[in-house]
Amino acid sequence: ETVLTQSPGTLSLSPGERATLSCRASQSVDSNYLAWYQQKPGQAPRPLIYGASNRATGIPDRFGGSGSGTDFTLTISRLEPEDSAVYYCQQYGAPVFTFGPGTKVDVK
Amino acid sequence: QVTLKESGPALVKPTQTLTLTCTFSGFSLNIDKMRMSWVRQPPGKALEWLARIDWDDDKFYSTSLKTRLTISKDTSKSQVVLTMTNMDPVDTATYYCARIRYTGGYYFDYWGQGILVTVSS
Numbered sequence: 444e445t446v447l448t449q450s451p452g453t454l455s456l457s458p459g460e461r462a463t464l465s466c467r468a469s470q471s472v473d474s475n476y477l478a479w480y481q482q483k484p485g486q487a488p489r490p491l492i493y494g495a496s497n498r499a500t501g502i503p504d505r506f507g508g509s510g511s512g513t514d515f516t517l518t519i520s521r522l523e524p525e526d527s528a529v530y531y532c533q534q535y536g537a538p539v540f541t542f543g544p545g546t547k548v549d550v551k
Numbered sequence: 552q553v554t555l556k557e558s559g560p561a562l563v564k565p566t567q568t569l570t571l572t573c574t575f576s577g578f579s580l581n582i583d584k585m586r587m588s589w590v591r592q593p594p595g596k597a598l599e600w601l602a603r604i605d606w607d608d609d610k611f612y613s614t615s616l617k618t619r620l621t622i623s624k625d626t627s628k629s630q631v632v633l634t635m636t637n638m639d640p641v642d643t644a645t646y647y648c649a650r651i652r653y654t655g656g657y658y659f660d661y662w663g664q665g666i667l668v669t670v671s672s
Contacts, residue, residue: 535656
């Protein structure tokens, strides 16, 4: 089973700055099967990126995904206070799914 | 419009069996390649995938929990049911049902609001 590791654990940035979040897999992941989610307190996760680099419906272009193999990155440019949340990566390796431990982003 | 909603008990006792129901609308689980899952999240912790059921009734489970989980569907009622046996306080979590999108990549495109289940005597 593929284990996902995310770094950093917490990221504190100011509005307008750029956030770079890392997701590393214990073995190679098919890029088609790597996704990112945003979760705010008390809410269900919201899909941001699928297929490593495709934005989900309604996601602004400030959010971008990249990577391949075992190293993937979520980039949030021009941070806004509403981007404060925990961000999770997720991979699919048939037939199971795994999530990373999350990166908390604090924008203030 | 796709919606999902979880229902079930908010409190269960240790050793009891938990039964959760996900009632969904806006799509059919009868459609070719449609799949759904359950995911849980202990308070303050990360997401954990639990189980998946496919349009053709194929079922898959988390390796660590497969002996305790059963997933089923009732397409006539647009429901997916998860049972978890021998509940323990460490199973206290918010349980989500989610639809799996399979085109362009396997990910969860719609989620229910979640249901907090507390395991306590």
